[in-house]
Amino acid sequence: MKKILAVLLTLALLAALVPAALADNGTYTTYYAGEVSTLNYLVSSTENDQVVGANIVDTLVEYNTYGEVIPCLAESWENSEDGLTWTFHLRKGVKWYDCFGEEKAELTAADFVSGLKYVLTPAYESAIVSNVFTAQIVNAEAYYNGEVTDFDQVGVKAADDYTLVYTLANPVPYFVSMTTYGSFMPVYGPLAEELGASLGVDNQSIYYSGAYILETFEPQSERLYVKNQNYWDADNVFIEKIDQLYNAESATLSPIAALRGEVDYAALDNDIMDDWRANHAELITQSRSNLQYSYFYCFDFDPQYEEEYEPANWLIAVNNANFRHSIMSAMDRTYALTAETDTPEALLENTITPPAFASVNGKDFSTLPAFANIDQYFYNPEKALEYKAKAVDELTAAGAKFPIKLVMTYKTNDSDWANQVQLQKSQLESVLGTDYIDVVLYAGPADNFLSMTRRAGKYSMQRCNWGADYADPETWTDPFEINIDSETGKYQGNSYNKMDKMYDTDYAETKAFLDAYYAKVKEAKAETSDIEKRYNLFAEAEAMLIENAIIIPFRKSTTDYQVTKIDVYEGEYAPFGICNLKYKFMHLQDEFVTAEQNEQSYKAWVDSMEKK
Amino acid sequence: MLKYLAKRVARSLLTLFFILTIVFVLVRQMPIEGYFPNFEKMTPSQIENGLHQMGLDQPMTVQLANFYKGLLHGDLGVSRVYNRGKPVWDILKTKIPISIQLGSLSILFSMLVGLPMGIHMAQRKGKLPDHLGTAFIVLIQAVPAAVYYLFIQLYGTELMQIKLRFDPGDWRSWILPVLSLSLGNIAYYAMWIRRYMVDESTKDYVQLARIKGCNGSRIMFRHIFRNAFVPMAQYLPTSFLNTVIGSIYIESLWSIKGMGGLLVDVIHKQDNNMILGIVLLFACVGIIGLILGDVLMVLFDPRISFTKKGGDGA
Numbered sequence: 017m018k019k020i021l022a023v024l025l026t027l028a029l030l031a032a033l034v035p036a037a038l039a040d041n042g043t044y045t046t047y048y049a050g051e052v053s054t055l056n057y058l059v060s061s062t063e064n065d066q067v068v069g070a071n072i073v074d075t076l077v078e079y080n081t082y083g084e085v086i087p088c089l090a091e092s093w094e095n096s097e098d099g100l101t102w103t104f105h106l107r108k109g110v111k112w113y114d115c116f117g118e119e120k121a122e123l124t125a126a127d128f129v130s131g132l133k134y135v136l137t138p139a140y141e142s143a144i145v146s147n148v149f150t151a152q153i154v155n156a157e158a159y160y161n162g163e164v165t166d167f168d169q170v171g172v173k174a175a176d177d178y179t180l181v182y183t184l185a186n187p188v189p190y191f192v193s194m195t196t197y198g199s200f201m202p203v204y205g206p207l208a209e210e211l212g213a214s215l216g217v218d219n220q221s222i223y224y225s226g227a228y229i230l231e232t233f234e235p236q237s238e239r240l241y242v243k244n245q246n247y248w249d250a251d252n253v254f255i256e257k258i259d260q261l262y263n264a265e266s267a268t269l270s271p272i273a274a275l276r277g278e279v280d281y282a283a284l285d286n287d288i289m290d291d292w293r294a295n296h297a298e299l300i301t302q303s304r305s306n307l308q309y310s311y312f313y314c315f316d317f318d319p320q321y322e323e324e325y326e327p328a329n330w331l332i333a334v335n336n337a338n339f340r341h342s343i344m345s346a347m348d349r350t351y352a353l354t355a356e357t358d359t360p361e362a363l364l365e366n367t368i369t370p371p372a373f374a375s376v377n378g379k380d381f382s383t384l385p386a387f388a389n390i391d392q393y394f395y396n397p398e399k400a401l402e403y404k405a406k407a408v409d410e411l412t413a414a415g416a417k418f419p420i421k422l423v424m425t426y427k428t429n430d431s432d433w434a435n436q437v438q439l440q441k442s443q444l445e446s447v448l449g450t451d452y453i454d455v456v457l458y459a460g461p462a463d464n465f466l467s468m469t470r471r472a473g474k475y476s477m478q479r480c481n482w483g484a485d486y487a488d489p490e491t492w493t494d495p496f497e498i499n500i501d502s503e504t505g506k507y508q509g510n511s512y513n514k515m516d517k518m519y520d521t522d523y524a525e526t527k528a529f530l531d532a533y534y535a536k537v538k539e540a541k542a543e544t545s546d547i548e549k550r551y552n553l554f555a556e557a558e559a560m561l562i563e564n565a566i567i568i569p570f571r572k573s574t575t576d577y578q579v580t581k582i583d584v585y586e587g588e589y590a591p592f593g594i595c596n597l598k599y600k601f602m603h604l605q606d607e608f609v610t611a612e613q614n615e616q617s618y619k620a621w622v623d624s625m626e627k628k
Numbered sequence: 629m630l631k632y633l634a635k636r637v638a639r640s641l642l643t644l645f646f647i648l649t650i651v652f653v654l655v656r657q658m659p660i661e662g663y664f665p666n667f668e669k670m671t672p673s674q675i676e677n678g679l680h681q682m683g684l685d686q687p688m689t690v691q692l693a694n695f696y697k698g699l700l701h702g703d704l705g706v707s708r709v710y711n712r713g714k715p716v717w718d719i720l721k722t723k724i725p726i727s728i729q730l731g732s733l734s735i736l737f738s739m740l741v742g743l744p745m746g747i748h749m750a751q752r753k754g755k756l757p758d759h760l761g762t763a764f765i766v767l768i769q770a771v772p773a774a775v776y777y778l779f780i781q782l783y784g785t786e787l788m789q790i791k792l793r794f795d796p797g798d799w800r801s802w803i804l805p806v807l808s809l810s811l812g813n814i815a816y817y818a819m820w821i822r823r824y825m826v827d828e829s830t831k832d833y834v835q836l837a838r839i840k841g842c843n844g845s846r847i848m849f850r851h852i853f854r855n856a857f858v859p860m861a862q863y864l865p866t867s868f869l870n871t872v873i874g875s876i877y878i879e880s881l882w883s884i885k886g887m888g889g890l891l892v893d894v895i896h897k898q899d900n901n902m903i904l905g906i907v908l909l910f911a912c913v914g915i916i917g918l919i920l921g922d923v924l925m926v927l928f929d930p931r932i933s934f935t936k937k938g939g940d941g942a
Contacts, residue, residue: 047793053897054712061666138677143666145674161673217713235711236885263793264880264889272782273792463896466668467659485669495668 042604043257044582046281047266047273051235056216057198058134061143063597069198070597071228071241071258076104076128076180076195079590081601082625083372085192089123089202089225090180099187099544104195106178110248112204112223115231119246121204123225125174130205132172135198136160140213147199150485152185187544193487196593227253227600236262241599254603255582274579280604284577286432296579301614304584304621305362306573307370307591310492311481313347313568315340317526318514320473325421325456330476332416335523339411339420340565341393342403343477346447347440348395349570355436356574363571366390368558369492370572372625373484373591376551381489386555390562397447404452419454423476425469429462433479473514479570480512484592489554491592493537496561515566533560581605585617629926633919640915647911648699648904652692655900656684662898663708682708682900695904704908705901710894716905720887724872724909727879727886731871733802734809741810742817747853749818750825761818768815777808777881794882805882809875817860824856854928861928866917873910 050064057069078088090104110123135142136159148156154171158164171183184191194200204223208215216222219233227247232240241258243250261279263269270282271292284292284300292300315334319327333339353360365371367390371382408418424440426433441455460469469475484491495512518526540553561567586602588595609617661667664678679685683694698705704716711719749761768776784804785792795801828834829852837847874888891910894902 051711053707053709056712059712061669139681141678141681143664143670143674146666146669146671149671157671157673160677214713217711234885237883261793261883262885263883265883268778269781269792269881276786276792278791278793464659464662467661471661 042255042606043259044255044281044599044604045259045261045279047263047270047279048239048260049262049264049266051262052239054216055219055222055230055233057201057594058131058203058215059140059142059144060198066198066594067597068230068239069201070594071226071599072222072224072230073201073203073226074110075197075201075593075595077192078196078598078600079588079593079595081585081587081589081621083589083591090195093192095191099189100184102182102184102191103175104180104182106180107248108178110225111246112225113229113244113246114223115219115229115233117229117231117242117245120223121206122177123202123204124177125180126177126205127202128180128200129172129174130208131201131203132156132170132199133167134203134208134215136167136170138162140215142199144197144199147194147197147485150188151182151191151194151200152188154183154185189544189547189550190486190488190490193592194485196590196595197485198594227598228258238262249600253600255599258599271579274608280581282579284579286577289577292577298610298612299579299608300577300611301580301584301609302575302618303578304587304589304618305575306596307373307484308596309481309483309573310365310368310370311479311570311572312368313477313570314470314480314513315343315477315566316470316473316475316513318473318517319423319476321423321458321475325423325476326417329417329420330422332414333407333411333420334476335518335521335526336407336410336414337525337564338403338407342400342407342448343422343444343453344393344565344568345396345400345403346444347568348443348447349568350395351443352436352440353571355439356432356571363574365569365572366394366562368482368561368567368569369489369554370591374487374489374551376548381551381555384552384555386552386559390559393562393565400447404448408452419450419452421454421456421476423456423458423474425458425460425475425478427462427465428459434459436479470512482512486592489551489558490541493540493554493557496533496567497537498534513566529560529564529566533557536560579608581608583609583613583617585621629923633923636919636922640919643915644908644911648695648908649692651907652695652904653688655895655898655903656688656691658898660684699908704905707894707899707902709897709899710890710902716901719902720905720909723874723885723887723890726884727874727888728871730802730805730809730879730884730886731874732868733806734813735867735871737806738810738813738817742814743821745814746818746821747825747848749822750829750852751848753822753826758822761822765815765819768811773812774877776811777877780804780808781881794884801882805878805884809878820860821853821856824859825852828852828856858925858929862921862925865920865924866914869913869917869920872913 052060052065052068053062054060054065055068055072057066057073060066060069074089076088076090076093077085080086087107089107089110091107093102093104095102104125106123106125112120112123112127114120132148132153134140135145135148136156138160145160149160155164155169156171159167159170164170171185173181173183175181182191188194202225203215207221207223211217211221214221219230222230224230224244227244227249228241229244230239231242232238239258239260241260243253243256247253267283267285270279271284271288273279274282275296289300317331317334319325319330319334321327349364350360353363357363365382367382367387369381371380374381376384411418411420422444424437426437428434437457441457444453444455458469458475460474470478470480480495482492482495485494496515498511498516515526515530518530521527536553536557540550540557543550543553562569581604582602583605588598588601590596660675660679663682663684664670664675667675670678676685683691686694702717706712707714707716707719745761749758752758781792781804784807788800788803790798790800790804794805825848834847834852837851872887874886874890876889876892878884879886879888887906891903891906894906
């Protein structure tokens with residue numbers, strides 16, 4: 017009897033503990049430093065603004081914590097055999113509410129049409145309209161440019177209240193993933209008509225159909241989200257309130273506020289990590305890695321910097337494959353990464369497309385056959401010297417002078433980056449010798465950095481990055497895309513590294529490479545029915561960039577150190593779109609997540625991902 | 629006096645015109661990429677449309693004309709980035725009172741503490757109070773303000789058991805930001821009033837008053853202090869009006885939603901209408917402050933005249 021009682025008491029205790037550990041109500045309080053410029057999710061491209069939209073209005077589909085597409089506002093969807101028509105069947109009974117929680121109308125297919133019309137109206141200056149063009153919606157770009165004036169000719173229709181149909185000009189295999197962007201979100205049509213450009217100026221000039229309602233919005237003061245009790249998926253919304261308090265110095269003050277119990281989350285800057293490791297190591301956790309961005313090194317094929325750094329000499333060198341390979345083989349990327357992280361191996365990538373971004377028939381894109389021997393092109397000091405010897409002969413014959421000046425840029429207010437280029441300078445020069453290269457470090461301005469460096473051609477080699485726009489490897493070819501003027505048929509130099517400008521030069525080797533590369537990309541884009549073949553073609557194109565040392569892959573997005581009361585592995589996981597900004601599915605704990613708990617969650621998540 | 633003021637106002641309007649025009653032209657020299665956070669992924673037609681919506685595709689003279697036309701109708705335009713779509717004046721009018729409140733409290737507190745402190749130091753010149761006051765002034769001027777601002781916030785909030793972030797609903801929340809903002813001004817007022825009073829106390833009229841047997845306090849306050857305060861009075865209107873500008877660091881540190889840091893923020897964001905609106909406000913504050921300062925000096929010291937030129941013939 018006593019034993020039974022003891023067991024029952026233990027069970028009761030455990031049962032009492034679990035709800036306490038995973039509170040189904042409570043307020044998640046944080047500081048934020050960057051105020052949103054607008055609540056209008058149809059116009060803004062910054063993640064800072066999109067966090068609002070992600071939590072107040074839903075998309076057609078969303079993602080689970082394993083990156084798998086799951087129904088959201090659309091219960092089901094299908095596409096026609098030719099891939100040109102996509103039909104989404106909407107969930108019934110979803111309602112629009114105002115910031116006071118008052119029901120305004122039912123959400124119907126017409127609201128998606130209204131949303132797209134708003135995005136395609138030039139006067140509203142949507143920064144995300146290009147997503148609609150990428151999705152190749154019929155007549156979308158023509159309507160935006162004024163060539164088509166009747167919106168009924170644009171490829172979006174509400175067949176009935178709960179059936180939404182998109183018509184595409186060409187098949188787009190990744191179309192469903194594109195619907196997770198703001199440009200494809202619904203808006204209550206009459207409100208958008210009435211307010212026009214004033215939509216989303218404050219929390220009263222927008223309607224809500226998502227997990228949360230923005231009850232309070234005081235710019236530079238507070239944003240208070242409250243759970244939408246009538247949300248169609250309210251059972252999966254566990255945090256009752258999210259209270260975001262403005263603090264311009266939140267980077268400095270959040271950690272202290274967290275220890276005092278004033279906030280439930282704080283990012284931990286590298287500068288304070290030593291102190292935290294010494295005193296609060298058990299509370300340090302890491303954010304989930306973000307596959308949305310990939311970092312790589314570009315060589316500049318159109319240097320425009322000052323004469324003292326010898327741009328003409330650089331141009332001769334960069335068009336020599338052995339020279340580029342010598343740099344690539346000499347670069348110890350792991351060593352360079354130590355400036356940014358304690359775990360460089362975890363961030364390093366050997367492809368431009370991040371691992372786990374896409375897979376086909378169970379095979380990750382970064383492990384496709386085209387990349388089988390890609391490792392041989394990376395850090396190898398002996399090979400670097402072999403390439404150097406060949407490059408010296410060839411470049412001397414071509415009229416180049418040594419040492420070749422290599423201008424390496426970094427952002428002046430990014431201390432990690434500044435440290436990194438210092439490491440790289442000393443490392444490259446020690447392997448290759450200062451008789452061969454002279455690495456010149458150039459600090460670009462904090463503001464308009466890209467305008468003053470990469471876009472202006474004021475670099476020889478620069479760390480660049482690109483963010484995925486959709487769930488297809490094609491997205492990673494976009495920075496190297498070449499624009500052809502439809503009237504003249506001539507190319508317009510547009511690639512990140514201006515390599516396409518070499519078409520106007522006598523560098524035959526580079527031009528031959530460009531022909532082969534762009535032909536491969538074209539072939540890959542044209543393949544829209546056999547996805548495995550499509551992915552393999554893109555892999556071959558990407559491998560060409562690496563094998564010819566045009567691009568040096570570097571790393572994934574860094575993870576941040578943090579202290580938080582939320583388990584990051586509960587939330588949605590998507591390398592594009594806005595779904596990973598949602599608080600849905602997440603629980604607020606009474607205590608901070610411990611390092612051990614974070615590690616366990618990470619392992620469980622990785623195990624599950626590998627099984628899928 | 630009225631003629632003088634009318635001339636000053638006319639000259640000030642011309643100054644304002646030059647300031648606004650120069651800033652207007654300068655901000656439009658910024659790279660166009662700064663207007664578009666998503667520049668890399670925008671199509672040429674998107675960029676063209678964006679520039680058209682901002683009016684930046686027009687010739688500069690047309691843009692200027694449109695700006696002044698709007699200004700004369702009281703229209704400062706709308707914010708494009710900071711608070712998209714919201715009229716510039718609507719944004720500013722919510723922030724100005726907060727900065728004025730914080731700044732005014734700070735000035736009042738600074739004067740209530742700094743002036744008596746300076747007077748006491750002058751009266752006890754060379755003695756312990758003077759040395760202690762000097763040590764305080766040196767410390768405040770030598771230590772970067774950001775250091776003691778943070779120090780006060782971290783330890784003061786812990787001591788007072790209040791939140792790190794400013795809470796308008798809690799009156800105690802005002803104490804530390806006002807104190808932080810005041811320390812520099814306390815040191816300033818104390819230092820200068822002490823100096824001016826010491827200078828005045830060596831003058832002949834003071835010696836004469838002492839010989840005639842005037843009471844020490846009467847000499848100190850009716851004569852020395854009054855004359856010593858004249859140079860400081862000139863800057864009082866400017867000081868109060870400058871509270872509109874706000875304190876960049878204090879308001880950021882405490883999350884007080886005033887004007888502080890706003891100009892820097894909107895320049896970073898290339899929000900042209902906000903930049904011009906704030907520059908207009910600051911320029912007006914500066915100009916009005918200078919005019920009022922001159923008027924105050926005349927009120928304090930009847931020997932000063934706007935119409936007569938040359939030195940004092942007293």
